[in-house]
Amino acid sequence: MSAFLEVTDLRAGYGDARVLHGVGLAVPQGEICAILGPNGAGKTTLLRALSGMVRVRGGIRLDGTDLAGRPPDALARLGVAHVPEGRGTFVPLSVEENLRLGAFIRRSRAEINADLERIYTYFPVLRKRLKQAAGSLSGGEQQMLAIGRALMLRPRLLLLDEPSLGLAPLVTQELFRIVRAINEEERTTVVVVEQNAHIALGIAQQAHVLETGRIVLSGTAEQIRADEQVAQSYLGYRV
Amino acid sequence: MSGSTEVTSKAASAETPGRGRAPGRAATVRWRWIVAALLLAAACYAPFQLVPFHVFQLSMVLVYAVALLGLNLLVGHAGQISLGHGAFFAVGAYTAAILLQRVELPYPLTLPVAAAVAFVLGLALGLPAMRLRGLYLALVTLAIAIFLVPLLKRFEPLTGGSMGLTLAKPAPPAWTGLAEDQWLYFLALAVAVAAFLLAHSLLRSRVGRALHAIRDNEAAAEVMGVRLSFYKTLAFAWSAMFAGAAGCVYTWVIGFVSPDSFVVTLSITLLAGLVVGGLGSFSGPILGGLFVMFVPGIAQDVNDAAPGVIFGLLIIAVMYVAPTGLAGLAGRVTRSIQKILRKE
Secondary structure (H helix, E strand, O other): OOOOEEEEEEEEEEOOEEEEEEEEEEEOOOOEEEEEOOOOOOHHHHHHHHOOOOOEEEEEEEOOEEOOOOOHHHHHHOOEEEEOOOOOOOOOOEHHHHHHHHOOOOOOHHHHHHHHHHHHHHOHHHHHOOOOEHHHOOHHHHHHHHHHHHHOOOOOEEEEEOOOOOOOHHHHHHHHHHHHHHHHHHOOEEEEEOOOHHHHHHHOOEEEEEEOOEEEEEEEHHHHHHOHHHHHHHHOOOO | OHHHHHHHHHHHHHHOHHHOOOOOHHHHHHHHHHHHHHHHHHHHHHHHOOOHHHHHHHHHHHHHHHHHHHHHHHHHHOOOOOOOHHHHHHHHHHHHHHHHHHHOOOHHHHHHHHHHHHHHHHHHHHHHHOOOOHHHHHHHHHHHHHHHHHHHHHOHHHHOHHHOEEOOOOOOOHHHOOOHHHHHHHHHHHHHHHHHHHHHHHHHOHHHHHHHHHHHOHHHHHHOOOOHHHHHHHHHHHHHHHHHHHHHHHHHHHOEEOHHHHOHHHHHHHHHHHHHHOOOOOOHHHHHHHHHHHHHHHHHHHOOOOHHHHHHHHHHHHHHHOOOHHHHHHHHHHHHHHHHHHHO
8 A cells, every 4th residue: 555645765955966866765644754854955945856856857746746847836726835934925915815725726714714714723823913014023923824724725735844943942842732733633644844853752752864855764653762873963962 | 142133133224215115005005095195186286277288288198108118117116127218109109190180080099099009019029129238238228229210211102201290189079178288188197197007007916926936036037936037028018008198199289200210319318317316216207207307408408518417417416415215305304304203
């Protein structure tokens, strides 16, 4: 039986610069997969490849559908939601407008309104800021907005790029707790790229360590966490 | 923690009040409609108080405002650039003129035809052009504006060549009891109001949200399912359509078209007018229309020898005092007056 998300021999890059040299992954439905690794390893490029933002060679299949080579808007229609690094907030638009834009591909007003309510239960702070310009939110709130906006797509696959970037430790913890809750309640499959390995391994079932465009280590979150050598050379902390 | 976010958010919203998205937004929107209604009432009253030449000038302000509405969709709301907007204005003007003179179509019918021709042309040119960004797009649209004039001079049997075409202006129906200039003014006003309502409803729709998303963050818009090339091309075609409609009314009001009325400078003046009026704002196109109509004349009065220099200096001065355009300046002044009133 093949996995929900199956990536085989994925190669991608920008112009002449190759960034990914044959990456393979298999994520079962409803699981969280953490991608770890140092700066410049190709983590962001991997996510961008999964959401169609860079040209790829190799295979990407989601629930049996071939995703490789499709443009980002087509992938959004197939249920891939990408929360980009730096959050991609529409700064001058209000919080509500940002969220509604997340449901751009959907038509049913009633469903969209119901989903807005659902998102406010995950992120109560967003309800308080509805009419406020999204650019006036704090970093943590903007990250919550970005994830909420991605959920408005009703994604089958949620891609999170460094959600902890620039956030206070307590805010990061809260954010990952919510991501875990979303994953459990909606059965959304999640691929999360993180520098903060500790916190990512805390919610993931499986993890992969990426280095210079190749996966150098794969395993369950526990296995990766237990690997002393990994901890020192890639993840930057001692167990 | 929540206390500090409260403070930062307040500070930030105080810094960007021009967006009008603070909690009092509903009130601002209501005020905006009240102001619009008052302006409309004043606009209906004005032609009975002014001499014909001034009525004509106001008609031209409305014509430019319609063209700028279109440009505002593209530049202010979708974040693209066009240095060729005057070309679509000319296409609308010539379409109306040719239909009136060669086909002898009743003039009200020339408006939808001129708008449609400009729309289709915008679609055709936008399809390849909108794959480009920034400076490249600016160059391609500039090229459209540049090659139009020689093209118009070329097909003399149709366009009248360098001499242009002179036409009879639409005559006021007897029941109105209006003079010709007043009738033309009300035609322009009707088209302008319709254009404003159309642009407003376009922007409030799903498509309007897509345009804002493209302007603010292309990559994020794309991953949410917004097809960039489709919506950019659509925005370009719409902007051309408004320009075409404006051009048609121009022909009605002036009764004459010639290639030299639509040189590249027109496109650039329109863009400057929009930026000065206020990009992406509600009142920007009207203020821009006033600017395009009156400021070159004022520059001429100030210094007969070098009106271009004065015009340029005035643009610089406005942008220095009001970087968000006259609309932004007006908003700032209104808010500070409100603040003073509230204190008392």
